[in-house]
Amino acid sequence: MTWMEAKLFLREPMSAFFTLVFPLMYLFLFGTISGNEPTPQFGGQRTIDASIPGLTAAIICITGLMSTTMTMSTYREKGILRRLRTTPVNPLIVLVAQVIVVFAMTALGMLLLVAAGKLVYHVRLGGNAFSLLGGFILSSLSFFGIGFVLAGIMPTVRSAWVVGMVLLYPMLLLSGAFFTVELLPAAVQKVSAFIPLTYVVNLLRGLWAGEAWGKHLLDVGVLAGMLLVGIIVSAKTFRWE
Amino acid sequence: MDTIVQVEGLRKVYGATVAVEDVSFEVREGEIFGMVGPNGAGKTTTIECLEGLRKPDRGAIRVLGLDPQRDGKTLRGRTGMQLQQSNLPDRMKVWEALDLYASFYPKAADWKELLSQLGLEEKRNAPFSKLSGGQKQRLFIALALLPDPQLVFLDELTTGLDPQARHATWDLVRDVRAKGKTVLLTTHFMEEAERLCDRVAILDHGRIVALDTPAALIRSLGAEERVIFTLDGGLSPALEEALSRVGRLEVQGEQVTVHGKDGRKVPLVSEVVSLLTEQGIPFRDLRTEQPNLEDVFLSLTGREMRE
Numbered sequence: 372m373t374w375m376e377a378k379l380f381l382r383e384p385m386s387a388f389f390t391l392v393f394p395l396m397y398l399f400l401f402g403t404i405s406g407n408e409p410t411p412q413f414g415g416q417r418t419i420d421a422s423i424p425g426l427t428a429a430i431i432c433i434t435g436l437m438s439t440t441m442t443m444s445t446y447r448e449k450g451i452l453r454r455l456r457t458t459p460v461n462p463l464i465v466l467v468a469q470v471i472v473v474f475a476m477t478a479l480g481m482l483l484l485v486a487a488g489k490l491v492y493h494v495r496l497g498g499n500a501f502s503l504l505g506g507f508i509l510s511s512l513s514f515f516g517i518g519f520v521l522a523g524i525m526p527t528v529r530s531a532w533v534v535g536m537v538l539l540y541p542m543l544l545l546s547g548a549f550f551t552v553e554l555l556p557a558a559v560q561k562v563s564a565f566i567p568l569t570y571v572v573n574l575l576r577g578l579w580a581g582e583a584w585g586k587h588l589l590d591v592g593v594l595a596g597m598l599l600v601g602i603i604v605s606a607k608t609f610r611w612e
Numbered sequence: 613m614d615t616i617v618q619v620e621g622l623r624k625v626y627g628a629t630v631a632v633e634d635v636s637f638e639v640r641e642g643e644i645f646g647m648v649g650p651n652g653a654g655k656t657t658t659i660e661c662l663e664g665l666r667k668p669d670r671g672a673i674r675v676l677g678l679d680p681q682r683d684g685k686t687l688r689g690r691t692g693m694q695l696q697q698s699n700l701p702d703r704m705k706v707w708e709a710l711d712l713y714a715s716f717y718p719k720a721a722d723w724k725e726l727l728s729q730l731g732l733e734e735k736r737n738a739p740f741s742k743l744s745g746g747q748k749q750r751l752f753i754a755l756a757l758l759p760d761p762q763l764v765f766l767d768e769l770t771t772g773l774d775p776q777a778r779h780a781t782w783d784l785v786r787d788v789r790a791k792g793k794t795v796l797l798t799t800h801f802m803e804e805a806e807r808l809c810d811r812v813a814i815l816d817h818g819r820i821v822a823l824d825t826p827a828a829l830i831r832s833l834g835a836e837e838r839v840i841f842t843l844d845g846g847l848s849p850a851l852e853e854a855l856s857r858v859g860r861l862e863v864q865g866e867q868v869t870v871h872g873k874d875g876r877k878v879p880l881v882s883e884v885v886s887l888l889t890e891q892g893i894p895f896r897d898l899r900t901e902q903p904n905l906e907d908v909f910l911s912l913t914g915r916e917m918r919e
Contacts, residue, residue, distance in 0.1 A: 372712060372715065375704070375708060375712050378708070379701050379703055379704060446701070449698075449699040449701075450695065450697045450698035450699045451698070451699050451700060451701055453665075453695055453697070453698045454695060454698040454699070454700065454755075456665065457663065457665075457688060457693035457695065458688055458713060458716040458717070458759075459685050459686075459688045459689040459716060459717065460716045
């Protein structure tokens with residue numbers, strides 16, 4: 372089932388593009404614009420080094436808000452979940468398969484980014500790879516939680532799509548995923564504190580640069596809280612039809 | 613014969629609307645049992661309660677001796693279901709759907725065999741969204757047969773199909789029964805119920821208004837057989853006199869209809885034809901009309917079946 376879902380994911384041109392290709396395009400764009408000089412903004416790191424965790428956060432946000440939401444609400448609206456319900460298959464398996472696939476795709480997107488970054492720009496991972504992976508898993512799962520909640524609350528595919536989009540863009544722009552929050556006006560910087568993706572960006576950027584988990588307790592707390600709320604609310608709002 | 617499905621006093625309410633009220637019936641092993649009625653009569657609600665997809669407000673249901681609410685999982689492994697509104701992901705291929713669904717059952721039937729039995733061999737690699745209505749329904753039948761079920765539920769199987777695909781689908785349903793499986797189906801086509809089902813329950817406004825074999829239902833109507841023909845130049849008084857002794861007459865211009873009660877010794881049509889030939893009267897466009905389930909529904913509810 373998981374393998375099937377993965378094939379379906381890749382067959383959907385939009386989702387495959389946004390998860391795998393789009394971030395790479397940005398990486399090359401940043402690389403071309405910013406050059407390879409270290410900048411004080413990123414504590415001596417080059418822009419290109421800092422852009423990898425930022426773009427990873429962007430992938431997480433897109434797969435969480437769009438892929439998860441759209442797949443689940445489309446499956447429900449079209450009666451695909453209904454049909455699954457006629458079989459002895461456990462509903463949990465459906466959800467778990469979905470999470471595994473979206474997670475694998477997100478991870479693949481990140482791997483491509485890191486590989487391209489290493490090959491083309493010789494980026495350096497300042498921190499521990501496992502520690503970064505841990506942060507990545509926590510961030511992904513908490514964002515998939517948002518996706519499942521959205522899919523559960525929104526009555527139709529269209530409304531889920533609109534709300535997903537409305538949430539997606541401010542998150543991408545204001546969280547620091549593409550450029551640092553410090554470049555934004557002070558008033559906008561305050562808004563950024565209320566955006567969940569900001570915590571993903573901060574956490575991943577910190578872990579990438581080699582900072583300790585202890586420095587990011589707030590980020591971890593917020594994300595873990597979101598994950599918990601996401602699980603509870605999506606379990607409550609899950610509908611077959 | 614074993615009883616496969618037993619329903620007693622089923623009731624289901626949605627808000628203020630009573631969808632199903634006091635529905636009771638039995639389905640026996642090896643038969644094709646049909647629930648027929650207009651849209652909103654409660655057919656789908658009833659079948660979904662049997663499938664365990666909806667929880668009845670009142671009443672007792674046994675399917676294969678199990679309670680669909682309590683033993684839903686076991687039951688879903690032993691019954692096949694085709695739902696009225698359901699789909700597969702657009703980009704899922706026919707063989708992938710069968711392979712995936714086969715993996716849900718511990719002892720699944722061989723899907724490659726089903727593929728060829730249902731004539732889907734050449735559509736094996738076609739994505740779901742590219743299938744025609746008839747092909748989709750065939751795929752759904754294949755999915756319903758995957759658990760090698762004792763009982764198959766088919767909800768509005770032929771709705772939206774063209775007449776040719778509909779007839780082909782009927783043959784498939786007969787094949788399913790020929791394999792020793794019991795079929796419970798719903799339809800709003802009276803003709804389908806009459807041609808396909810061994811026994812039919814007619815539903816209207818959530819209640820069963822009649823339940824029997826199609827033939828018995830039609831017989832119970834005591835309905836008249838009709839012979840209709842056209843006479844060039846109209847009806848002469850002598851012929852009118854002779855024909856009215858055979859049955860009740862209805863004349864519309866040149867078209868004559870003779871109504872005759874059922875259960876006569878000589879068939880109405882031969883009596884009418886021999887009378888016309890004896891008198892050497894030329895006639896054309898002669899046809900007979902038998903009462904059908906449509907008439908049964910009309911006489912039971914006072915309404916036409918057509919939506």
